[in-house]
Amino acid sequence: MTAQDKLIKASHLINMDDIIREGHPTLREKAAEVALPLSDEDIILGEKMMQFLKNSQDPVTAEKMGLRGGVGLAAPQLDVSKRIIACLVPNPEDEEGNPPTEAYSLQAIMYNPKIVAHSVQQAALADGEGCLSVDRVVEGYVPRHARITVEYLDKNGEKHKVKFKGYNAIVVQHEIDHLNGVMFYDRINIAEPFKIEDGVIILD
Ligand SMILES: [Zn+2]
Numbered sequence: 762m763t764a765q766d767k768l769i770k771a772s773h774l775i776n777m778d779d780i781i782r783e784g785h786p787t788l789r790e791k792a793a794e795v796a797l798p799l800s801d802e803d804i805i806l807g808e809k810m811m812q813f814l815k816n817s818q819d820p821v822t823a824e825k826m827g828l829r830g831g832v833g834l835a836a837p838q839l840d841v842s843k844r845i846i847a848c849l850v851p852n853p854e855d856e857e858g859n860p861p862t863e864a865y866s867l868q869a870i871m872y873n874p875k876i877v878a879h880s881v882q883q884a885a886l887a888d889g890e891g892c893l894s895v896d897r898v899v900e901g902y903v904p905r906h907a908r909i910t911v912e913y914l915d916k917n918g919e920k921h922k923v924k925f926k927g928y929n930a931i932v933v934q935h936e937i938d939h940l941n942g943v944m945f946y947d948r949i950n951i952a953e954p955f956k957i958e959d960g961v962i963i964l965d
Contacts, residue, residue: 883960911937
């Protein structure tokens with residue numbers, strides 16, 4: 762049985778044991794394009810990945826299942842070397858603690874995502890980045906494109922062309938990096954991890 766066969770079983774919920782960690786060779790491979798039309802197996806895998814993110818962000822479920830919270834997941838992190846990513850970025854509560862009008866600023870399962878345009882300007886998260894495949898803190902700015910345009914297919918095989926900026930642009934680039942065998946810390950300046958190059962936006 763392949764890793765994917767196990768993950769897509771109706772009774773299975775993706776959990777931390779399914780996620781491979783740094784050092785595993787699959788994380789360094791260039792993942793294959795998903796075959797079209799999309800197979801049921803690939804559609805179900807995408808949905809399972811999104812369900813994992815939802816579970817990981819639900820305090821009760823995350824505690825019960827022992828999940829680290831995540832806003833993105835790429836199929837190679839599940840030892841499935843295919844170009845599939847899921848992103849789920851929640852909007853914050855307002856100052857009084859009321860839930861946001863729109864629950865998510867980004868919720869998408871993307872097949873064969875591709876950055877087709879990007880800003881010259883770069884951006885990095887003030888607190889650096891983390892990864893479900895990295896069980897340690899790696900400090901430092903991770904410079905990325907501040908704005909990107911991404912083309913991808915949804916589960917129905919329909920093509921989308923979407924612009925991202927701010928935190929969402931960072932998340933999407935982190936996940937697409939996984940499809941190319943790139944880890945976030947590859948992009949940190951080892952000698953000076955918190956050096957800010959001219960013109961780089963630091964996102965709080
Ligand atoms: Zn990651």
